[in-house]
Amino acid sequence: MLKPLVLPDVAGDWSTWLSTRCGDGLAEAAVLRGRLAGAEGPALEIWNELQIQLANVFAVTSLVAQVHPDASVRALAEELEVEANDFRTDLMQDAGVHTSLKAVPGAELDVDARRVWELSLRDFRRAGVDRDQATRARLAELQARELDLGQAFGRNIRDDDRTATVPVAALAGLPEDWIAVHPADDQGNVTLTTDYPDVVPFLTYAADAEARRTVSHAFLNRGWPANDEVLGELLRVRHEHARLLGFDDWPSFDAEVKMIGSGPAIGDFIDQVAADARTSAERDIEVLVQRARRDEPTLAGIDASSSRYWSEVVGRERFGVDAQQVRQYFDFTKVRQGLLDATGRLFGLTWTPVADAPSWHGDVTSYDVGLGDEVLGRIHLDLHPREGKYSHAAQFDLVPGVAGVQLAEGVLVCNFPRGLMEHDDVVTLFHEFGHLVHHMLAGRHEWVRFSGVATEWDFVEAPSQMLEEWAWDVDVLQGFAHNDAGAAIPAALVHRMRAAEEFGKGIRARTQTFYAAVSYRLHLERPDDITARVAQLHERYNPILPIPDTHFHAGFGHLDGYSSGYYTYKWSLVIAKDLFSAFDPEDLFAPDVAARYRDTILAPGGSRDAADLVEAFLGRPYDSAAFKAWLDTAPEEVR
Incomplete structure (x- = not known):
């Protein structure tokens, strides 16, 4: 029977454990690589074993580098990640390994094996295996430098104790x-x-x-000024990387493996969403400005320091929503349990607390995950801020699940208060937990290539964005949103909260297009003066005015992981709105549609193209009709 990974406890020797876990994994990967290069055995099966070893190494290094409280352990994790990256870079340029895989008789493979084979050969091409020796050597240098710069970019944000x-x-x-x-x-x-x-x-x-x-x-100055230089070099390195492989630019290279398909399509999509959201954004920003000018007559406009405040005022006055009244219903401990209850009911999952589970910090809570009689694995929730910890919200792998080999384990890393939460925090928690559910349900494939959130990168946010809808449902919220007196949040208040949330959706959409444009345009253009170019993009896309002498891009951590692809949040939202149209808003737990969604969208992981998964669930290709209708609908004023 498979068991979860054995971790050290809080006071354990994490350095030794990490070195052993990674060292053993890379050593075994090297043996398997030798077998492949020597054509010793079934190539695709050996390749899968090798990829399991690498995935295990990268999972622990990327996680520990972001969450361990000891800076020396975090530094060790980064060093081991560099070592693993060097191994992978060299592996993907190994002509012997490539030849063995290429010789696999693809026509004789079943559907899943053929997909693994085709995608792996594509990866080799994108790594430059077919280029000359000098080009391959330069690509290896660039990839190593890219990792160094990405680590530095994140470290400068994480360690900036401003x-x-x-x-x-x-x-x-x-x-x-x-x-x-x-x-x-x-x-x-x-x-x-x-x-x-x-x-x-x-x-x-x-x-x-x-x-x-x-x-x-x-x-807005986190990571500044160090990250300006780091980012500038990172953009140049990525551009050279793409050009050496025959692409016009980094966005074109990056988009080849995404649903969107091409670099120029990213810019077109950003501009389309910006145009679709313009009317809604202008309508709502005018409301904020007019309200603010009643108190501040000389106000030029709503800036990054005032948008939340005036949105709260308008929500209170126009929609009858006082966020301080709302937050009394969202005690962190109750919210966490309510999330587990809701997702367990929706997906048929059980979350069993593991009180003595070892981990890297005392804040972490762990749960064993089951589906019927099947054990899926274990999750770890690390949800409060601390010095040196990843400062945003994200799901990290700890172990990729592989059928018959290892149980899936995932980690949610967030920064929520320990007491009362804002409802925005609740929505974020549901969103991020959606990634964790995806990781667990899709952790039962034979091929590690399909394990977890392994779909095209511009689809990965869609299931999480859709799960946010459950954080707005009256029945769901009344199951755990109780004040100190034990009273559940009133249904009328939830309806007013939703109306207030709908106000400003165009503003938020335009702000997201600004983030996406920064991600895309910086990689496309590589400007000498990044601050100046970001200011131009802000003026073009973002209705919220900037704060003078700030450098948003220096703290925009997604410029590492998402590189030129931050557009994916909006791309995924278009699909999420379409997916949600299949659910009955009056019965979000209807078992038939919930089970079909679980088994059709989440459980397949990366075993099919995302567009095919969505079409199988909806019974038609996805479209943007639901997204546009949502944007165009003005919120109902409630008092």
Whole structure:
């Protein structure tokens, strides 16, 4: 019977464990590589075993580098990741291995094996195996440098312990429990970190505009100035990489393996979404400006320090939603359990707490995951901020599940408060947990290539974006959203919350197109002055005004992992809206459609093209009709 991976406990020797896990994995991968190059045995099966070893190594190095509390362990994980990357780069340029795989009789393979074979050969081509020796050597140098720069970019954000100091009077309007854990110093000042549990509530509730700008300035300068130079070189390295492989630019290289198909199509898609959202964005930004000018007559417009605050004011006045009233219903512990209950009911999963499960920090909670009588694996939830930890929200693999070989294990890494949560945090938790569910349900394939969230990268957000809908459902929320007196959140309040959320959707869509344009255009153009080009893109796409002397791009961590492909959030949202159209909003737990969605969209992992998965579920090709209708519908004013 398969067992979860044995981890050290909090005080254990993580350095030795990590070195052993990675060293053994790379050693076994080297043996398997030798067998492949020597044509010793069934090539595709050996290739799968080799990929399992590499996937195991990359999973632990990428996770530990972001979450372990000991900086030396994080540094070791980064070093081991470099070693594994060097091995993979050399492997993908190994003509002997490529020859063995190419010799596999593809016509005799079943559907799954043939897909693995074809995609693997494509990977070899994209690695430059068919190029001359000098080109392959340069590609290896570039890929090594790319990893170094990506690690540095993330490290500079993660380790930037920036703070902002505001007078205690600026805390007026903040929730009492938040104020209680932010005491003033002897000079009557309060120091805030740039972690989300500090920044988001302050920008949402603080009426002091100057203090909000102070906090926003610190937040939007994370990673600056170090990351400006790092990013500039990273853009140049990626461009040379793509050109050596015969592509016009990095976006064209990157898009070849995505649903969108081509680099220029990214720019077209960004502009289409921006155009679709223009009317909605202009309508709602005017509402914010007019309301703000009642208090600040000389206000030029809504900027990054004031958008959350004035959105909260409009939500309270126009839709009857007071976020401080709302947050009383969202105690972190209850939300976490409510999420497990809702997803368990929806997908037929069980989440069994493992009280003594070892991990890297005392904040981590672990659960064994089951589906009927089947054990799928284990999840680990690391949900609160700490020094040196990944500062956003993401799902990380710990072990990719492979049928009969190893159980799937995944980790959710977030930065939520320990007490009361904003409803936005609840939505984020549902979203990220969607990735974790995907990882677990798709962890039962023979071929590791299909394991977990292994679809095209511009589809991976769609299932998570769709799961956000359950964080807005009255029945779901009333199952866990209770105040201190035990009263469930009123249905009328949830309806008003949804109306308030619908307000500003065009603004958010345009803001996302700005992020996507930064991701795409910087890689396409590689400007000498990144700050100036980002400012131009901000003016073109983002209705929210910038804060002077800030450098958003330096803290935009997705420029590493997503590179030129941040458009995928909106691409996925178009599909998510279409997927959700198959569910009955009056019965989100209807078992037939939920099971069909689980088995048709999530469980296949990467075994089919995403477009084919969606068509199989919907009974037709996906389209943007649901997304456009959602954008065009004005929120109903509720008082």
